[in-house]
Amino acid sequence: MSEPSHRLYVEAYREPAANEPAWLSRLRQQALARFETSGFPSPRDEEWRYTNVAPIERKLFAAASGPADVAAAAALIESCRIADAWSLVFVDGLFAPELSERNGLPAGVTLESLASLLETDGDGLEDWLGHIGNPDNHGFLDFNTAFFTDGAVLRVDEGVVLEKPVHLFFVSTRSEGRATLRNLIRIGRHAEARVVETHVGAAETGYLGAVVNQIEIGDNGGLNHYKLQLDGGRAYHFGGSYARVARDGRFGHHLLSLGGLLVRNETHARLARAAQTEMNGLFLSENRQHVDNHVRVDHDEPHGSSRVTYRGILKDRSRGVFQGRIVVHADAQKTDAEMNNRNLLLSDDAEIDTKPQLEIHADDVKCAHGVTIGRLDPDSVFYLESRGIDAAAAREMLTFAFAVEIVERMRPGPFHELLRGMLLARFPNAK
Numbered sequence: 001m002s003e004p005s006h007r008l009y010v011e012a013y014r015e016p017a018a019n020e021p022a023w024l025s026r027l028r029q030q031a032l033a034r035f036e037t038s039g040f041p042s043p044r045d046e047e048w049r050y051t052n053v054a055p056i057e058r059k060l061f062a063a064a065s066g067p068a069d070v071a072a073a074a075a076l077i078e079s080c081r082i083a084d085a086w087s088l089v090f091v092d093g094l095f096a097p098e099l100s101e102r103n104g105l106p107a108g109v110t111l112e113s114l115a116s117l118l119e120t121d122g123d124g125l126e127d128w129l130g131h132i133g134n135p136d137n138h139g140f141l142d143f144n145t146a147f148f149t150d151g152a153v154l155r156v157d158e159g160v161v162l163e164k165p166v167h168l169f170f171v172s173t174r175s176e177g178r179a180t181l182r183n184l185i186r187i188g189r190h191a192e193a194r195v196v197e198t199h200v201g202a203a204e205t206g207y208l209g210a211v212v213n214q215i216e217i218g219d220n221g222g223l224n225h226y227k228l229q230l231d232g233g234r235a236y237h238f239g240g241s242y243a244r245v246a247r248d249g250r251f252g253h254h255l256l257s258l259g260g261l262l263v264r265n266e267t268h269a270r271l272a273r274a275a276q277t278e279m280n281g282l283f284l285s286e287n288r289q290h291v292d293n294h295v296r297v298d299h300d301e302p303h304g305s306s307r308v309t310y311r312g313i314l315k316d317r318s319r320g321v322f323q324g325r326i327v328v329h330a331d332a333q334k335t336d337a338e339m340n341n342r343n344l345l346l347s348d349d350a351e352i353d354t355k356p357q358l359e360i361h362a363d364d365v366k367c368a369h370g371v372t373i374g375r376l377d378p379d380s381v382f383y384l385e386s387r388g389i390d391a392a393a394a395r396e397m398l399t400f401a402f403a404v405e406i407v408e409r410m411r412p413g414p415f416h417e418l419l420r421g422m423l424l425a426r427f428p429n430a431k
Contacts, residue, residue, distance in 0.1 A: 008060040010036050013146065021122035027130055031145035040139045047138070050321040050353040051292040055262060056236050061178035061208035063149055064092035073171040074099060076200045080228060082414045085196070086111060087167040093149045093179035099169070108157035111166060114182060115150040125153075128184055132214055132242050140238045140264075144180055144212045151182040151211075154195065158188035158218070165194040165415065170211055172201035172235065180210045185225075189218040189246075196415055198228045199237060201259075206234040215243035215251070217275075222250040226415050231259040233287070240266035245275040247301075254410050255293070256419050257283035258426075263291045273301040281310040282406040284426065285318035285350075292321035295339075299332035308339040311406050313399060314350035325357040326367065333362050339369040344376070344402055346395075393429035400430035 013032060040057055041048040068091035077089065077099070088111060089099035095113040102111050117125060132141060152168050172179055187193055199209060209231065217223050223243075231237050237260045245251045253267050269277045283291045297306045312320040322341045343352045356369040376398050384394035400423060407419045424431055 009143070009147075012060060012062070019119060021118065021126070023126045024118065024122065024129070028146050031142040035139055035142040035146055038139050038142070040143070045138065047294065047323065050323070051262075051264060051290065053262065056208060059176065061176055063147070063178050063180065064094055064174060068092055068094055068096050069173045070096055070098060072173045072202070076171050076173070076202070077169050077198070080198055080200060080230065080418065082165060082167055082196060082418060084414070085165045085167045087169060088113065088152045089169040089171065090150060090152070090179070090181060091171045092174050092177050093181060095150050106160060106162070108160040109162065110153060110155040112153045113150055114153050114184065117153050125184070128186070128214070128216075129182070132212070140210060141212065141240065144182060144210050147178075147180040147210075148182040148212075149180060151184065153184045154193070155186045156188055156191045156193050159190045160188065161192040162194065165196050167196045167198065170197070170199045170209060172205065172207045172209060172231070174207060175205045177207045178210070179207070181212070183211065183213045185213060185223065186216045187218060187221040187223045190220050191218065192222045194224045194226070194411075196226045196228065198230065199239070199259075200230045201232040201235050203232045204234060205232050206236075207232070208236045210238045211240075213241040215241060217243065217245045217249040217251055219246045220248040221246070224252040224411060225254070226410070227253070227255045227265070228419070229255070229257040229259060229263065229265065231263070233259065233261060235260045237263045239264070241268070243269040243277075245269060245271050245277065247273045247275065249275045251275075251277045253277070253279045255281040255283075256407070256422070257281070257291055257293070258422070260291070261289060263289070264294065265292070266294045268296040268298075269306075270298045270300055271304040271306065274303040275301075276304065277306045279306075279308045279310075280406050280409045282312075282403055283320060284313045284403070285320055286315045287318060288316070289318040291318075293323070295322075295324040297326045297337065299326070299328045299335045299337065301331055302333045302335070304332060305336040306338070309406065309409070310341045311403065312343040312352055313346065313403060314343065314352060315346040317347075317349040319350070320352045322352070322354040322356070324355070324369070325359060326369070327359045328362050328365050328367065330361040333364045335362065335365040335367065337365070337367045341371045343373045344399065345373065346375070346399070396427045396429040400424070400427040403427075
């Protein structure tokens with residue numbers, strides 16, 4: 001906890017806009033009061049013991065107050081835009097309609113800026129926006145509630161199946177800027193959607209991004225959520241996705257984390273009866289990057305299943321964290337849950353802290369977890385060298401093979417091809 005940083009942000013707090021709903025103003029004030037008391041999380045908190053956010057506390061990252069740099073944003077997203085997708089683009093925390101694409105949305109689908117909906121139908125969002133559903137509330141969530149400026153709202157009505165993905169871009173162009181956004185995603189009964197969430201920023205621009213996703217999936221509904229974190233090398237990133245999955249619902253979460261200086265990716269899911277989740281994650285860190293991946297699955301009711309698979313590749317003096325917890329509550333009999341974390345260290349100075357956990361309160365379950373930390377197998381490197389491949393290329397090929405297994409778990413399509421191309425760019429000798 002850092003008292004100076006609390007004063008900086010609390011004193012910089014802007015009063016809610018005059019047209020903001022009264023319920024939201026109260027929600028913000030309550031969150032601000034909690035944030036003023038507790039501050040950002042610290043290593044004294046068990047769920048943050050491996051990650052120190054003190055660098056964020058030392059300066060005031062300011063929200064954008066002027067027009068967005070649309071040209072700079074367009075250049076940043078060009079290399080990671082998916083063809084044939086609907087999109088919403090946010091630049092420095094503000095909606096950029098001129099870069100977005102919503103033509104041809106089918107009936108029964110809402111894709112809109114949160115700020116716009118709060119102006120036109122604010123009371124209709126009260127029950128939705130006020131409930132994150134995260135069992136481990138912390139300062140970043142209160143910070144996000146108090147300071148968010150905008151976000152995306154995706155609502156897919158009962159029985160609607162989206163044939164194309166929805167691509168949400170969060171672009172940062174300003175040095176020492178802050179982008180704080182709240183996204184609301186609701187998938188109705190028997191509905192299906194794919195959402196791609198991309199974070200990108202200028203390579204050498206220091207900024208703070210804090211983006212929270214509230215996700216609700218109805219009975220027998222399905223959502224595949226893909227997150228691509230490509231922030232600049234001096235950026236600070238907090239991203240949290242919190243999903244409630246109703247009976248027979250399906251939630252897939254797939255993460256590729258490549259950028260940023262200090263990164264925290266959180267993914268939590270609460271599963272009702274016979275609900276399923278699959279979470280796959282891959283992070284590559286170098287130089288002095290710090291990447292923390294925090295996963296939690298709560299099996300609240302019987303017959304649910306979860307599969308959590310994360311991999312990390314670390315080089316130079318970078319540090320990685322994986323904290324995963326599967327909680328099987330007392331009523332969740334017949335749960336089938338697995339968690340696996342594998343990590344590859346490419347230098348003597350790289351470091352990984354991994355903590356997979358099973359917390360089981362039921363007696364008729366099938367649960368397992370495993371973790372490995374190691375280096376490239378010298379016998380495998382030697383085998384490739386004996387076939388005429390030089391040592392550096394051999395190491396790249398083996399590292400690529402280790403990484404691409406996570407990408408191959410994803411549904412084939414344009415996003416799958418985009419990620420595979422990004423990995424090949426990192427490991428060109430693997431082609």
